Amino acid sequence: MQSLYVHFPFCEAKCHYCDFYSLGQERTRKGDHDRFEKALNCEIKKSGSLLAPKLDTLFFGGGTPSMTSYDSMARAIEPLWKTTQIDSRTEWTLEANPSSIHLETFRLYRAYGINRISMGIQALRSDLLQSLGRVHSRETALQALENVFSAGFNNVSVDLLCGAPEQSEYDLEEAMKILTQFPITHLSCYLLTLPPHHKMYSQLPKEEVQLAHLLFIHRWMTDHGFEHYEISNFARPGKKARHNLKYWQGESYLGLGPSAHSYNAKSCQRWKNISSLHKYAHLLEKGESIIEWTETLNLDQLELEKWMLALRLNDGFPIDWLKTPAQKAKAYALELEGLLEKHPEISERKRLTPTGFALSDQVIRALA
Ligand code: SF4
Known part of the structure; x- marks a missing residue:
């Protein structure tokens, strides 16, 4: 990492x-x-x-x-x-x-x-x-x-x-x-x-x-x-x-300290340290685990995460991510609503418009 x-x-x-x-x-x-x-x-x-x-x-x-x-x-x-x-x-x-x-x-x-x-x-x-x-x-x-x-x-x-x-x-x-x-x-x-x-x-x-x-x-x-x-x-x-x-690009990082999150992109695992300074210190003093929870993202979660991350950035996503006719229709409707646009600088990509950024939850729900 x-x-x-x-x-x-x-x-x-x-x-x-x-x-x-x-x-x-x-x-x-x-x-x-x-x-x-x-x-x-x-x-x-x-x-x-x-x-x-x-x-x-x-x-x-x-x-x-x-x-x-x-x-x-x-x-x-x-x-x-x-x-x-x-x-x-x-x-x-x-x-x-x-x-x-x-x-x-x-x-x-x-x-x-x-x-x-x-x-x-x-x-x-x-x-x-x-x-x-x-x-x-x-x-x-x-x-x-x-x-x-x-x-x-x-x-x-x-x-x-x-x-x-x-x-x-x-x-x-x-x-x-x-x-x-x-x-x-x-x-x-x-x-x-x-x-x-x-x-x-x-x-x-x-x-x-x-x-x-x-x-x-x-x-x-x-x-x-x-x-x-x-x-x-x-x-x-x-x-x-x-x-x-x-x-935002789904890369690995390590988080240290109480309440810190970590992510391993290779194993698709995320974990979080305990949110209490006293428990955190006490467990470390005893040589025990300070991890509150760990999750391994499944394929559905990874797909959702992929969309959520790509839509937050102005580079957007490649148009070949729109696979089903339903997704293509939704993307078209979002363009008509002014929430999504063809990327002006990078070919074959779409991205959120400024209004789309402000209403990104709506776009993610529609496309992911
Ligand atoms: S309490 Fe205030 S200063 Fe401290 S982390 Fe929260 S927002 Fe930041």
């Missing part, structure tokens, strides 16, 4: 909409960071043999890995250096949240070899950030962006949310204008989803408004030199997220 994901399970506070496994500070006990470092060391030694001699991509996600001090991070992954090779050609991404981006620490991260930052900015309206449970403000986000570039990073991605209550196209445009005044290379834009019990759930905009937001972002970003290469992702030329492309 040439790609490695490491899950850092700590956050400053739990955002209201988050369903990733992470512990906010109020749930973090003294000694948890040390315990995580030791457990991760142990897992690297145990599972590192699955890694290729050289890593193509390495992704530190979470959680908020940027909360981890340089020393602690270095201790946590120390055995990795003896397991595989990481060099300047490895795309090494760190997820970072604005309130934990400090210039001196980021200089150390950069010198260590991290060469890409993925920043969870989400919005630039402080009242909206607060209502979503984010701990940063607009000012903190902009200062953090300054710090990231001052620390020497030149491959920086930003996450934005859209479809939030009372968020307007004006808010989105303002955010994109300000963010692209920095030399960011990539932007991920996700529709906000909230659990039904959330106090803002009933204020979520209707589907037509969400669709309008997504199309507005598509137009704005593509007009400003970014390629819309995946449903929720935009990149400057040559700056697609190589690590995430591994997921």
